[in-house]
Amino acid sequence: MSSIIDGVDQRTNLAGNNRLELLLFRLGGSQLYGINVFKVREAIPCPALTKMPNSHPDIRGIASIRGKTISIVDLSQSIGRKGIGDPESNFVILTEYNRTVQGFLVSQVERIVNISWSEVLPPPSASGAGNYMTAITKVDDKIVQIIDVEQVLAQVMNITAAVSTDLAEDLAEKNTQARKHILVADDSSVARKQIKRTLVQIGLDATIAKNGKEALEILKGWAEQGLTVSEHVSLLISDIEMPEMDGYTLTSEIRKDPALKDLQILLHTSMSGTFNQALVKKVGADKFLPKFSANELAAEVQALIQ
Template identity: 30%
Template sequence: MEEKGVLLESGTNELEIVEFMVATNRFGINVIKVREIINPAPIVTIPHAHRNIEGIMEIRGEILPVINMARVLGYPDSDNPAHDKLIVSEFNKQKVVFHVHGVDKINRISWEQIEKPTNLYQNAENQIIGVVRREDGMILLLDFEKILVDINPATGINHDRLKEIENKDRSSYRIVVAEDSALLRKLISDTLMEAGFQKIDFFENGKDALDYLEDAIKDDGDINKVVDLVITDIEMPVMDGLFLTKQIKQNPLLSKVPVIIFSSLITDDLRHKGQTVGADAQVSKPEIVELIKLMDGLL
C-alpha cells in the first residue's frame, strides 16, 4: 500500500479497489483510502458505543475505532473470525479500521465499469453507491463516508460554522456540482443555499456534468452565461472528478471555468493529483466552510 499514491496517473478515469468479503458478498474500497491490511488483533469494547462500533484498538501508536462491517450491512458475524481481516483506512481527515471477513485481491478498473444502483434497490439508507460486474460475480462499492456519518453525524458537514462566512449576495452565481452520494448532495445543497447560493445544478457523476457543460457550449456558445464555477467529488461512477477536471481544463471553451475538487481523498500525499489535472482549488470533505471561502475567492 506504500505506493498507492503513484499507482495510477491522474485523470485516467481508472481506480484500483481492494476487494473484501462480508458474509458471502464481495465489496470494494478504493485502494487510495487503505493504509494497510492486518490480521485480527485485540479490540477493546467501549460501553454504550454505537452498535456498529466494535471497539477501539492501538495501531502504530494510534488509538483507532473499529467498525464491524457485518453489523453495518446487516449480516451475521464471521463463521471463522481467525481468518478475518482489519482494513486500516484514512479519508475525510479521519483514520478508522473496518473489520471484514476476508480480503481477496486488488482490481484495477475504469469508472465506466461501475454501474449506478437503480432506484429499485437504492434509497437514502442504502450504503451501495456502485456495482462492478465481473465474470466471477459482482463487487459492491460502498459509501464509506455515509457509514461514518451514520455512526457519528458530527463527522459530516457542520452547518454551525457557517457563521464564519462573510454575509454577502451570492444569488447570481451559477454553480455546477458533481457528487454521486445522495447524502452529500443534500448536505451540499442545504449548505450552499444557506450561504446564499440559489442557482445550483447537481449531477451524479462527472460524465453527466461534462455533457451539460458541453451541451451548453453548443446551445449558447458562451459558457460564461451558463456556469460560474464547478465543484466535483473524485470518486464517482462512469467518470471521476479528476478526469472531469482534466476534460474541462483541456477544452478551450471551458478551461477558464474554475474547478474546485471537494473530496474525502484530499490529503497532502494526494493533492498533486488534482494539481496535475488543473484544479483551481482542492478541499477535503467535510470542510464546507473552507469550500465556500474558496468559492468566494474564485468567483
C-alpha cells in the same frame, strides 16, 4: 496481510487516466465488495478490541494500532447485514476518509484489481434511496458492490455538516444581491446533501450531478443552448472518485473544450495524499480541498467565485 497493499504510493499514476485499483473483500458471505486502494492504509488481522460504553452499536470497539487509538466499525452491520462474528478471527481494513483514520471489520480480504472507471456504474435505480452502494462493477463475471463509506461514517460517527452561524450570515449577505450558481458532481448521496446544504447556507444555488459523465453532459448542454458556461455557472465542485468518469478526467475534458475551458473547478474529495496536489496542477483544476469541513468549503467557494 498488509503486504497486499505494499507500494500503493507507486500507483498514483492511475489517477488522471480514469482508472482505479480496488481492494476486494467479503463480509461473511459470497458477495464481493470493493474499496479504492488510495483510501486504504493497511489490511491486518483484527487486533484485540476494547468496547467503549455508549458508543454506536456498529462500532465493535477501539484498538491501538501503530500508536493510535482507532475505532473499528463492523461494516457488515453498518449496511444492514448480519454483524461479523468474533472480531479477532477476522480482518480490519484501515482507511483514511474525510481527514480521519478508521478501521472496517471484514471477514476476508481478497486481492487488488485494476479497472477503468468506465466499467464502474451507478447502482441500479431499483436498489432504492436507502441502499449503501455508491457504485457497482464486475470482476471475473462477479458483481462487486462499492459501498458509500461516507454514508456509513455519517451514520456511525454522527457527522454533522453546518456552516457556523456568523460565517453563514456574512457570506449569505454578500451573495444576496447576485445569487450565483454552482454545479456539484459527487456520487455519494450524503456528500451531495452536505455540499448543497453548505451552499444554501451561504446563499448560493446548485445543480447536482451524480458523476463526472453526467456533469460533463450538463455543461455541454448549457453550451449548446448558447450560454457562456463560465458566466452561467460560477464554479464546479467535483468529487474525484466517481463511476463512469472520475473528477480528474472530467477536469481534463473541460479544459480541452473551448466552450468550457474557462470554468473554475474545485476538486473536493475524501481521498487523502500529497499526490492530489500534483494532479490538480496536471489536469488544470483551480483548487483541491479535502472533505469535509463545511466552514472550509464555504470559505473556499466564496474565494473562488469572487
